[in-house]
Amino acid sequence: MQPLIELTGVNFGYGAFNVLEDIDLHLHPGQFVGLVGPSGAGKTSLLKLVLDLLTPVEGRIERVRSNLRVTYVPQIETVDWSFPVTAEEVVLMGLDHRQNIWPWPRRSERERARAILDKLEIDHLAERHIRDLSGGQQQRVFLARALVAEPEILVLDEPTTGVDVRSAENIFHWLTHLNQDGMTILLTTHDLNMAAAHVPWVVCLNRRIMAQGPPQEIFTESILEDAYKGEFIVIRQNDMIFVQQKPHSHGLSDVLPDPVEGGLPNHDSREKSANPVSALKES
Amino acid sequence: MDVLLAPFQYEFFRNGVIAAVLVGGLCALIGVYIVLRGMSFIGHGLSHAVFGGAVVAFILQFNFYVGAVSWGFVAALLINQTVRKTTISADAAIGVVTTASFALGVALISRYRRFSQSFDAALFGNVLGVTPTDIAVIVFVTLAATFMIFFFYKQLLFTTFNSEVAQVYGIPTFWIETWFALILAAVIIASVQIMGVTMIGAALVVPPITIRLLTDSFHRLIIYSTALGALTGLIGMYLSFYVDVSSGASIVLLQSALFCVTLFYVSRVRNRNRLVETPVYGPT
Numbered sequence: 001m002q003p004l005i006e007l008t009g010v011n012f013g014y015g016a017f018n019v020l021e022d023i024d025l026h027l028h029p030g031q032f033v034g035l036v037g038p039s040g041a042g043k044t045s046l047l048k049l050v051l052d053l054l055t056p057v058e059g060r061i062e063r064v065r066s067n068l069r070v071t072y073v074p075q076i077e078t079v080d081w082s083f084p085v086t087a088e089e090v091v092l093m094g095l096d097h098r099q100n101i102w103p104w105p106r107r108s109e110r111e112r113a114r115a116i117l118d119k120l121e122i123d124h125l126a127e128r129h130i131r132d133l134s135g136g137q138q139q140r141v142f143l144a145r146a147l148v149a150e151p152e153i154l155v156l157d158e159p160t161t162g163v164d165v166r167s168a169e170n171i172f173h174w175l176t177h178l179n180q181d182g183m184t185i186l187l188t189t190h191d192l193n194m195a196a197a198h199v200p201w202v203v204c205l206n207r208r209i210m211a212q213g214p215p216q217e218i219f220t221e222s223i224l225e226d227a228y229k230g231e232f233i234v235i236r237q238n239d240m241i242f243v244q245q246k247p248h249s250h251g252l253s254d255v256l257p258d259p260v261e262g263g264l265p266n267h268d269s270r271e272k273s274a275n276p277v278s279a280l281k282e283s
Numbered sequence: 284m285d286v287l288l289a290p291f292q293y294e295f296f297r298n299g300v301i302a303a304v305l306v307g308g309l310c311a312l313i314g315v316y317i318v319l320r321g322m323s324f325i326g327h328g329l330s331h332a333v334f335g336g337a338v339v340a341f342i343l344q345f346n347f348y349v350g351a352v353s354w355g356f357v358a359a360l361l362i363n364q365t366v367r368k369t370t371i372s373a374d375a376a377i378g379v380v381t382t383a384s385f386a387l388g389v390a391l392i393s394r395y396r397r398f399s400q401s402f403d404a405a406l407f408g409n410v411l412g413v414t415p416t417d418i419a420v421i422v423f424v425t426l427a428a429t430f431m432i433f434f435f436y437k438q439l440l441f442t443t444f445n446s447e448v449a450q451v452y453g454i455p456t457f458w459i460e461t462w463f464a465l466i467l468a469a470v471i472i473a474s475v476q477i478m479g480v481t482m483i484g485a486a487l488v489v490p491p492i493t494i495r496l497l498t499d500s501f502h503r504l505i506i507y508s509t510a511l512g513a514l515t516g517l518i519g520m521y522l523s524f525y526v527d528v529s530s531g532a533s534i535v536l537l538q539s540a541l542f543c544v545t546l547f548y549v550s551r552v553r554n555r556n557r558l559v560e561t562p563v564y565g566p567t
Contacts, residue, residue, distance in 0.1 A: 052451075053447060053450060070451065071452065072451040074445065074447070079445070080319075080444065080445070083443075083444055083501075084319075084495065084498065084500060084504055085444065085501055086500070089440075089501065092437075093437070093449075093452070094452060096453070097437045097441075097453075098453075101434055103436035103437065129499040
């Protein structure tokens with residue numbers, strides 16, 4: 001099957017600094033792909049290359065058609081929460097504006113927006129200002145804006161950042177349903193356990209693609225340690241995978257309790273760290 | 284009633300009122316987008332940049348409007364592109380581009396002192412100098428700005444909210460921002476005679492931030508801000524006539540006074556609501 005978007009030998013950087021090197025990535029119809037990797041690994045840059053917001057320094061990006069419908073849910077931190085718009089007005093932004101030249105929405109457009117909000121269980125919040133919603137509700141509003149455009153590819157940048165565990169679970173639940181209905185999904189996430197539980201194809205990235213495949217193959221200690229440059233514990237139980245980073249792996253063993261033994265592993269270092277100002281002076 | 288009608292016997296007042304109402308409403312309408320994009324300083328800066336262009340046009344004996352509009356448009360584009368393509372923030376880009384342009388105007392004025400008197404009017408606004416040509420220009424710019432905002436309302440809203448995401452959703456953000464820069468430059472040139480270079484920035488910003496204190500709805504912000512701008516333009520002209528101060532200063536002072544009253548009112552209402560909503564915990 002021909003990929004919807006195909007990246008071949010893509011390099012990208014800001015000035016002299018290389019952010020992404022030699023990226024080969026195919027996004028096939030109906031795929032659900034999760035990009036994982038440490039902060040600064042180039043995940044958002046890769047999404048923006050896919051979205052045609054950035055241009056590669058080298059390599060090529062091909063789309064199956066020029067009019068491919070792609071929608072985007074940006075990181076929640078990029079949103080101006082004081083902007084005077086309601087949840088419904090945000091969703092209406094997602095409609096094709098060439099279909100209606102008037103400033104006000106048609107009745108059919110409002111009904112479509114309300115139906116999506118209803119599907120995401122936030123129809124009753126349509127008239128609320130976006131600032132007055134919880135993190136999970138805000139995320140659903142932006143997901144609704146993406147869905148109202150009926151995309152072929154849905155791209156999400158860290159959709160569960162800043163939301164509680166239940167809301168994060170709900171978001172992945174909806175994304176799984178959308179994917180089962182045939183929608184192609186590409187997202188980035190820092191939540192490795194959520195990705196292990198819900199995303200069928202994982203790409204592990206740290207400036208270059210370290211590995212890609214089903215979560216059972218990708219969430220291994222060696223691959224994660226290679227990508228994140230830290231120590232990981234991966235526990236497998238039945239079909240479930242649990243990933244936990246060891247606190248020692250960031251050189252914090254001096255100040256954090258041992259997760260197994262309890263208490264501080266090094267008495268001297270605890271005394272030193274008791275007063276951070278004097279510790280700094282000593283150093 | 285005589286107090287209200289008496290000034291209309293003078294032609295300069297009739298012209299001035301038409302110009303002030305249109306300019307007040309127009310600045311407030313465009314100002315909504317400027318405030319929401321976090322570029323409040325652009326009106327102040329561009330008006331100064333336009334002043335440089337006007338001086339150059341005068342020396343080269345170009346038509347004032349052609350020289351000033353081209354200069355303002357190029358300055359607005361330079362600011363937009365600097366912000367889009369570099370890590371320089373909007374306020375820094377505005378500061379560099381527009382102050383350099385204003386400095387050029389000042390340098391040329393100090394070199395050719397013979398026309399400094401007429402540029403005093405451009406700096407501080409002079410209702411006596413509003414000609415039928417000025418009114419025709421203001422009407423044309425008002426129609427063009429209203430047309431653009433009416434028919435590109437949704438595209439402009441999305442671009443103002445988040446330009447990068449709007450681009451993904453198929454909005455031609457580059458063209459929308461370019462058109463907006465052109466309209467903004469035109470609004471500032473059309474407003475110079477009535478408001479003065481030094482007052483336009485406030486006329487763009489004060490009505491939208493006043494209404495913003497009262498509403499969370501975008502379309503209400505657009506409508507009420509425009510109405511407030513036009514109303515303060517009208518009342519400001521009367522103040523200018525009876526108190527004998529420059530038209531730009533009287534309009535901006537009136538707008539600023541209304542902003543202070545609104546801020547005071549909103550703070551009091553919020554404090555009262557906070558007191559009502561704060562639960563009182565006591566022994567159970």
